[in-house]
Amino acid sequence: MAINASQVGLLIVYTGQGKGKTTAALGLVLRALGHGLRPCVLQFIKSERGRWGEAIMAERLGIAWRALGKGFVFDPARQREDAELAQQGWAMAQAEIASGAYDLVVLDEFTYPLAFGWLDVAEVVAWLVERRPPHLHLVITGRDAPPQLLAAADLVTEMVMVKHPYDAGVRAQLGIEF
Amino acid sequence: MAINASQVGLLIVYTGQGKGKTTAALGLVLRALGHGLRPCVLQFIKSERGRWGEAIMAERLGIAWRALGKGFVFDPARQREDAELAQQGWAMAQAEIASGAYDLVVLDEFTYPLAFGWLDVAEVVAWLVERRPPHLHLVITGRDAPPQLLAAADLVTEMVMVKHPYDAGVRAQLGIEF
Numbered sequence: 532m533a534i535n536a537s538q539v540g541l542l543i544v545y546t547g548q549g550k551g552k553t554t555a556a557l558g559l560v561l562r563a564l565g566h567g568l569r570p571c572v573l574q575f576i577k578s579e580r581g582r583w584g585e586a587i588m589a590e591r592l593g594i595a596w597r598a599l600g601k602g603f604v605f606d607p608a609r610q611r612e613d614a615e616l617a618q619q620g621w622a623m624a625q626a627e628i629a630s631g632a633y634d635l636v637v638l639d640e641f642t643y644p645l646a647f648g649w650l651d652v653a654e655v656v657a658w659l660v661e662r663r664p665p666h667l668h669l670v671i672t673g674r675d676a677p678p679q680l681l682a683a684a685d686l687v688t689e690m691v692m693v694k695h696p697y698d699a700g701v702r703a704q705l706g707i708e709f
Numbered sequence: 710m711a712i713n714a715s716q717v718g719l720l721i722v723y724t725g726q727g728k729g730k731t732t733a734a735l736g737l738v739l740r741a742l743g744h745g746l747r748p749c750v751l752q753f754i755k756s757e758r759g760r761w762g763e764a765i766m767a768e769r770l771g772i773a774w775r776a777l778g779k780g781f782v783f784d785p786a787r788q789r790e791d792a793e794l795a796q797q798g799w800a801m802a803q804a805e806i807a808s809g810a811y812d813l814v815v816l817d818e819f820t821y822p823l824a825f826g827w828l829d830v831a832e833v834v835a836w837l838v839e840r841r842p843p844h845l846h847l848v849i850t851g852r853d854a855p856p857q858l859l860a861a862a863d864l865v866t867e868m869v870m871v872k873h874p875y876d877a878g879v880r881a882q883l884g885i886e887f
Contacts, residue, residue, distance in 0.1 A: 539879055545729055549866035555729035557736030558763070563884040565762030565769075584743030585736070591743075635884065668885055685879065687872040688727035693865035701717055701863065706741040706813065707846055 540667040546676035549690035568634035571595040576640040617644035642673030718845040719863040724854035727868035746812035749773040754818040795822035820851030
């Protein structure tokens with residue numbers, strides 16, 4: 532859709548320990564699509580091999596969608612591989628953001644490469660602030676968002692876990708958790 | 710999709726003062742669609758006349774979607790009209806939930822009719838717990854969710870507003886806020 536003067540690109544962060552961070556970003560993608568905005572989703576941790584409900588819908592709706600991760604790796608011996616993946620992912624994110632092809636870019640679980648030190652937080656935040664096209668909305672999700680990112684953001688919501696079904700022994704539910 | 714034994718319908722509440730409550734519910738709708746689950750969205754406050762990005766997409770995707778409200782009314786003289794609308798909306802919600810036609814029902818901004826006393830909280834919660842089909846996921850959004858609802862819920866996330874662009878004088882952005 533045409534960019535007009537009232538359109539100001541927001542830097543939005545959904546963080547916290549509660550559920551609903553990625554899910555809220557997906558809702559923004561749906562809303563943006565309804566207005567003819569062009570969304571792009573880059574997932575930093577989730578594996579391409581996962582059969583996520585949202586990835587199935589993205590394919591059906593023709594949404595640009597890239598899964599850049601291999602799932603969470605808790606093996607310290609493989610941290611270097613994760614760091615390399617994150618750096619490749621960040622290079623791809625920079626290219627997509629700067630391309631002018633999108634109005635809304637979601638960097639899903641992007642807080643983890645920042646929090647784990649796989650990327651330089653100050654460099655990343657400076658790039659996002661200075662180089663992002665002015666109309667582009669950028670959404671970053673994940674726990675433990677670094678303070679420098681929060682300081683640069685326009686809108687920050689912390690999702691606080693009040694109650695979780697795992698506590699009651701209920702397994703992850705298809706269509707809800709994945 | 711076929712209901713299997715591991716599918717347990719969750720009662721999910723997104724509450725709090727922060728952004729992302731309705732948006733997260735929309736994300737669940739997208740995710741559920743990806744898995745062939747059948748979603749239904751009932752909006753209790755938002756007006757049918759609004760041109761919400763999500764409503765446009767719902768139409769395009771063939772999602773059952775009903776806007777039951779007339780927007781927020783702050784005129785005390787019209788509270789009775791709001792209460793009647795809420796009661797009609799709740800009757801429709803009960804019918805849709807009990808119909809067996811849906812796997813995921815969203816009652817958007819349903820906390821307000823409860824918090825404002827337009828509906829009896831104890832009756833509503835008892836009905837939801839006892840009469841909801843066992844496989845059906847129910848999602849309720851809105852600020853000020855009553856304690857009885859939280860007690861009955863399986864999953865509760867509080868969206869906490871950490872930072873909001875209105876504070877910096879930025880207007881609501883198309884594709885993000887609506």
